[in-house]
Amino acid sequence: MLLEPATRELNSWIEIDLDALDANVAAVRAAVGPRVEIIAVVKANAYGAGVEGIAPALERAGVERFAVVWPSEAIALRQLGVTRPIVVLGHAFPRDAAAAVLHDIILTVNSSELGRALSEAAVAQGRAAKVHVKVDSGLHRFGLDVEDAVALAGELRRSPGIEVEGLTTHMANADEADDSFAERQHAVFAVAAERLPWIPYRHTANSATALRRAELRYNGVRVGLALHGVLPPNSSSPGFRPILSLKARVARVAAVPAGEGVSYGLTWRAERPSRVALIPVGYADGWQRSHSNAGAVLIHGQRCPTAGRICMDQFLVDVTDVEGVAEGDEAVLVGHQGEACIGADEVADTAGTITWEVFAALQARLPRLYHRGGRVANVVTPPGLQIP
Numbered sequence: 001m002l003l004e005p006a007t008r009e010l011n012s013w014i015e016i017d018l019d020a021l022d023a024n025v026a027a028v029r030a031a032v033g034p035r036v037e038i039i040a041v042v043k044a045n046a047y048g049a050g051v052e053g054i055a056p057a058l059e060r061a062g063v064e065r066f067a068v069v070w071p072s073e074a075i076a077l078r079q080l081g082v083t084r085p086i087v088v089l090g091h092a093f094p095r096d097a098a099a100a101v102l103h104d105i106i107l108t109v110n111s112s113e114l115g116r117a118l119s120e121a122a123v124a125q126g127r128a129a130k131v132h133v134k135v136d137s138g139l140h141r142f143g144l145d146v147e148d149a150v151a152l153a154g155e156l157r158r159s160p161g162i163e164v165e166g167l168t169t170h171m172a173n174a175d176e177a178d179d180s181f182a183e184r185q186h187a188v189f190a191v192a193a194e195r196l197p198w199i200p201y202r203h204t205a206n207s208a209t210a211l212r213r214a215e216l217r218y219n220g221v222r223v224g225l226a227l228h229g230v231l232p233p234n235s236s237s238p239g240f241r242p243i244l245s246l247k248a249r250v251a252r253v254a255a256v257p258a259g260e261g262v263s264y265g266l267t268w269r270a271e272r273p274s275r276v277a278l279i280p281v282g283y284a285d286g287w288q289r290s291h292s293n294a295g296a297v298l299i300h301g302q303r304c305p306t307a308g309r310i311c312m313d314q315f316l317v318d319v320t321d322v323e324g325v326a327e328g329d330e331a332v333l334v335g336h337q338g339e340a341c342i343g344a345d346e347v348a349d350t351a352g353t354i355t356w357e358v359f360a361a362l363q364a365r366l367p368r369l370y371h372r373g374g375r376v377a378n379v380v381t382p383p384g385l386q387i388p
């Protein structure tokens with residue numbers, strides 16, 4: 001089915017361009033070279049793009065590994081049929097060990113307790129438990145300082161059933177104009193790497209680091225945002241294309257007499273006889289309340305400014321200056337319409353946040369349509385909704 005007709009009966013939805021996703025995988029590959037693995041970071045429902053639709057497409061596009069932050073996200077990937085290695089970048093509890101071994105999931109081990117639980121589970125199940133060890137090189141969020149990381153790695157190496165495969169760290173200022181702190185962090189990581197030469201797989205780079213700092217690419221780069229085709233503000237590289245559009249259909253157009261206010265708090269007042277269009281997306285969908293009286297959506301290829309507060313499920317835009325707006329017309333919140341475009345970076349600026357949050361905030365209530373060559377390839381809908 002063609003994409004546009006498939007959306008006619010929908011209130012609001014996300015479109016994911018799988019051709020663009022392929023292009024982004026190729027663009028990462030071109031930037032980092034053929035010997036560096038692509039570790040696709042698909043935490044938080046693939047940054048709102050929908051992991052059910054994204055993970056199989058990424059596997060087909062040839063990414064070597066996946067990474068998530070929660071152990072449950074890794075199990076969900078296996079349940080979707082992902083067969084490539086999956087790394088859990090965040091904290092796991094000892095009680096996560098048995099399932100991690102069963103599903104062949106690589107945990108980042110942060111404690112002897114987790115190491116012992118993994119060793120016991122591996123022996124009991126007669127399988128190997130691959131693990132990574134994380135060095136805290138300056139972010140001070142997760143991981144161990146060099147001494148403790150070296151000690152834990154040695155302990156894990158001597159534990160039956162455990163294979164210490166990876167050594168990792170994470171950068172604190174990678175996406176800022178001045179990312180030079182990465183050099184200090186690299187120096188710390190390099191000490192750990194030198195003392196642990198027997199650990200074969202090293203990874204330190206997120207999207208910004210992967211694109212800007214060749215010396216930090218090591219064996220694999222952990223890219224999330226770059227696969228969305230939106231680069232961190234300090235990075236540029238050819239070939240990336242945004243994969244995600246957020247759209248809705250105008251639910252109602254109404255006249256507002258001069259002097260009247262609209263939406264909660266009546267914070268927007270009609271300065272002249274006005275018309276407002278109701279957009280069926282709200283903060284419950286991830287359209288932050290900080291868009292109240294800020295930014296715009298595209299209707300008939302024109303920018304229609306937000307009028308009043310964003311509500312939980314809907315908001316209004318001023319369409320007084322746009323001819324003939326009617327119920328059912330397409331409104332674009334993120335993406336293109338005709339020649340006009342509202343990018344995720346603009347949306348992030350308007351809402352006072354970062355593009356990562358704009359994407360990650362998008363909720364499962366929004367149906368997701370995955371398309372290739374202008375045709376719907378796959379649909380993921382919330383319970384209760386059917387797309388013909």
Ligand SMILES: *Cc1c(COP(=O)(O)O)cnc(C)c1O
Pocket residue numbers: 041043069089170205206207208222223224225226356
């Ligand atoms: C989320 C995350 C990444 C991916 O970051 P992007 O900037 O989206 O590429 C990489 N590494 C870790 C540890 C993360 O938590």
